[in-house]
Amino acid sequence: VLALIVTRPLIVGLANGAGFGLVAIGLVLVYKSTRVFNFAAGEFVTIGAFGTYLTAGWLPFPLAMLCGVLGGLVAGLVTEFLVVRPLANRAPVTILVATAAVAILCINVELIFGGVRTYNPRPAIHDAAMHVGGVFISWQQLLIVFALLVAGALLAVFFGFTDLGLATLATSQERTAARLMGIKPNRVSMLVWGTAGALGGLAGVLLPPVTISFSPAYGTTDVLIAAFTAAVLGGMTSIPGAFLGGVLVGVVQSMAQFNLRSIEGANALAVFVVLVAVLLARPTGLLGREA
Amino acid sequence: MARPSPAGWAARAAVVIGVVVITLAYVFSVKEFRADNLAAGVVVAVGALSLNVLVGYAGQISLGHQAFIGIGSFTAGYVITQSHQSFYVALVAAALVGAVQAAALGLIALRVRGLYFALITLAWGFVGESSIFKIKSFTNGGAGQPSPRPAGFTTDRGFLFICFAALAVVLLIDWRLMATKAGRALQALRESPAVASNYGVNVRAYTLLGFAVSGLYAGIAGALFASRRTTVVAGDFSFQLIALPYLIVTVVGGLRRRGGIVVFALLYELGGEYLPDLARGLGIKYVAVRAGYFIAGVSGLLAILTLIFQPDGLGTFTAPIGRWLKGEPFQLRS
Numbered sequence: 200v201l202a203l204i205v206t207r208p209l210i211v212g213l214a215n216g217a218g219f220g221l222v223a224i225g226l227v228l229v230y231k232s233t234r235v236f237n238f239a240a241g242e243f244v245t246i247g248a249f250g251t252y253l254t255a256g257w258l259p260f261p262l263a264m265l266c267g268v269l270g271g272l273v274a275g276l277v278t279e280f281l282v283v284r285p286l287a288n289r290a291p292v293t294i295l296v297a298t299a300a301v302a303i304l305c306i307n308v309e310l311i312f313g314g315v316r317t318y319n320p321r322p323a324i325h326d327a328a329m330h331v332g333g334v335f336i337s338w339q340q341l342l343i344v345f346a347l348l349v350a351g352a353l354l355a356v357f358f359g360f361t362d363l364g365l366a367t368l369a370t371s372q373e374r375t376a377a378r379l380m381g382i383k384p385n386r387v388s389m390l391v392w393g394t395a396g397a398l399g400g401l402a403g404v405l406l407p408p409v410t411i412s413f414s415p416a417y418g419t420t421d422v423l424i425a426a427f428t429a430a431v432l433g434g435m436t437s438i439p440g441a442f443l444g445g446v447l448v449g450v451v452q453s454m455a456q457f458n459l460r461s462i463e464g465a466n467a468l469a470v471f472v473v474l475v476a477v478l479l480a481r482p483t484g485l486l487g488r489e490a
Numbered sequence: 491m492a493r494p495s496p497a498g499w500a501a502r503a504a505v506v507i508g509v510v511v512i513t514l515a516y517v518f519s520v521k522e523f524r525a526d527n528l529a530a531g532v533v534v535a536v537g538a539l540s541l542n543v544l545v546g547y548a549g550q551i552s553l554g555h556q557a558f559i560g561i562g563s564f565t566a567g568y569v570i571t572q573s574h575q576s577f578y579v580a581l582v583a584a585a586l587v588g589a590v591q592a593a594a595l596g597l598i599a600l601r602v603r604g605l606y607f608a609l610i611t612l613a614w615g616f617v618g619e620s621s622i623f624k625i626k627s628f629t630n631g632g633a634g635q636p637s638p639r640p641a642g643f644t645t646d647r648g649f650l651f652i653c654f655a656a657l658a659v660v661l662l663i664d665w666r667l668m669a670t671k672a673g674r675a676l677q678a679l680r681e682s683p684a685v686a687s688n689y690g691v692n693v694r695a696y697t698l699l700g701f702a703v704s705g706l707y708a709g710i711a712g713a714l715f716a717s718r719r720t721t722v723v724a725g726d727f728s729f730q731l732i733a734l735p736y737l738i739v740t741v742v743g744g745l746r747r748r749g750g751i752v753v754f755a756l757l758y759e760l761g762g763e764y765l766p767d768l769a770r771g772l773g774i775k776y777v778a779v780r781a782g783y784f785i786a787g788v789s790g791l792l793a794i795l796t797l798i799f800q801p802d803g804l805g806t807f808t809a810p811i812g813r814w815l816k817g818e819p820f821q822l823r824s
Contacts, residue, residue, distance in 0.1 A: 296797065297797045299553065310783040311783045424612055467616045471610075474609060
C-alpha cells in the first residue's frame, strides 16, 4: 500500500520533475539575462523529441539523442536571432506574445508533418534498473535525474568560474553598465537562448520515454506550465531554485494524480494551486532574491 | 476640430448603408455553408475583442482564454438543455458567468502583476481544459452538452444574424465604454498603475472592471460558439485551438483596433474555408487536408512580423476609415 500511495508517485514525480527542471533552468537563464518569459520553451522540448524520434531509425541511438539536443539548440538560436533580438527594446508583454506566436508556429508545423497521433519513443536504456519497496525504477528515470544534476553542476561552474558566465550575470544585473565594460549583450543573449534551447531539447530527448508517449504540441501542453511553475517556485532568477522547483512540482503533480483519482485533471489543478499559492504568499519564490 | 458638412455626413451614412447592403446581399445570395463560416469568424471576432480588453486596454494578458470561452459555452449549453431555458436567457447567463469567473481571476491579478500573472492565466486555462470541462454533470461528459439554436434562427443563415447582432452589441459597448471615464481609467492602468493611482484612479476597481468586461465578451462568444456547433464538446477548448489562435488574431488585427480585429477574425475563418478549395483546385491535396494547420501556422508567422514591423497590425489600415466614419477628416495617421 505504501508503495502505491507514496513510493511510486514519488519516483514517477522525481523523474518527471527532472524533465521539468531542465526546462525550468532554461526559462530562468533566459529571464535572468533578457527579462523574457519564453513561451516557446515547450516547443523546444517537442522539437528535441521529434529530432531523436526521426533520426533514431538510421543513426546509432546516442547520435540520435544528440540530434534532438541540437534541434533544441538551433530552435533556441533561431528564436533569439529572428524574434527576440528585433524586439529587444519593446515591452515585456510584447516579447511574451511573440514567443507564444513562435509556439503556435512550431505546433502547427509539427501538426502538418506529424499529424494528430501519438509517438512512442524508445528509451536510451531499456530494462528496469532496480526495485525499491515493490516499485521498479527504470534506467531512463535514473538517467533523466542524472542529466538534471549534471546540467545544474555545469551551469553552476559556468556562472561561478568562467569569464563568459560572469559576463552573463553582469548583463542580467545591469545591461548598460555591462555594455560599457565591453560585454556584448547580443552575444550573451545568443549564448543564453542557445543553452535554453539545448536544455529544452535534452528534456525532449529524455522525458517522453518516461511519460511513455508524445505528440505534436507535447512540450506546450504537458511540460511548459509545470516548468514555469518550477521556475517561479524557485524564484525565477535562481538556477538551484529552478532545479528544486522542478522536482517539487513533479512530485506534487504525480502525488495528486495517483492519489486523487476521483478528481479529473488533479495534476493540472495541483499545479494551479501551487502556482497561485506561491505567487500570493511568497512572490520571490523559495530561493529567489528579487521578484 | 472641424465637423463635417451635411454632405460629409451623408457620404459617411452612404458608406455604412452600402456595407450593410453588400453584406446582406452576400449572405442571401451565397450558399449556406459560407454563412456558417462567417458565423465562426464572428465568434472568433468576439473572442478576440475579449482578449483585446485585457491585452490592448488594461495591459494584462490572458493565455487561458480556452477556459473563458469554454465556461461560457458550457454555461449556455447547460442553461438551455438542463434548465430548459431559451437561447437568449442562456446568452445572458453565459455572459454573466463569464464576467464573474474572469473577475475572480482578476482578484489574483490585483496581487500578481505582469508576466507572473500570465502564468496564472496559462495554468487556469489548463484547469478548465483538464478539470472543469470534465465534470460530467456540467458538461455531459464525452457526448457533449446540446445547445440548440433559438427558434426562427436555426439555419446557418438565420444564426449568422444572431452572431452579427451580438457582434454589433459588443462593438457598441466597447466603443462607448472606451470613450467614458472608465475606459480612460482602464487605459491609464496599462501605462502605469502607480501614476494612474496618483491621479485618483481606483486601481482595484478598474482592474476588476477590465476583467469583468473581458469575461462578459468571452461569455457571449462562448454562447455563440455553443449554438453554432449545437453541441458543446470539451475537446473544442484547448490551448492550441482557442487561447493561442485568439491571441494571434488580436495581435495581427491590431491591439486597440476593433476594426482590424474583426476583419482579421473573419479572414482567419474564411481562410480556413477557402484554402482547401484553392489547394484542391491547384491539385495540392497535401495542403487541402491540412488547411487549418497552415492557416494557424501562417497566422503565427504574421503575428511575429506584425509585432516587429507593424505594431498596429491590420488596424493600420482600418483605423483611418473608422476615424473618418466618426466625423474626423480622412487621415492616414492620427
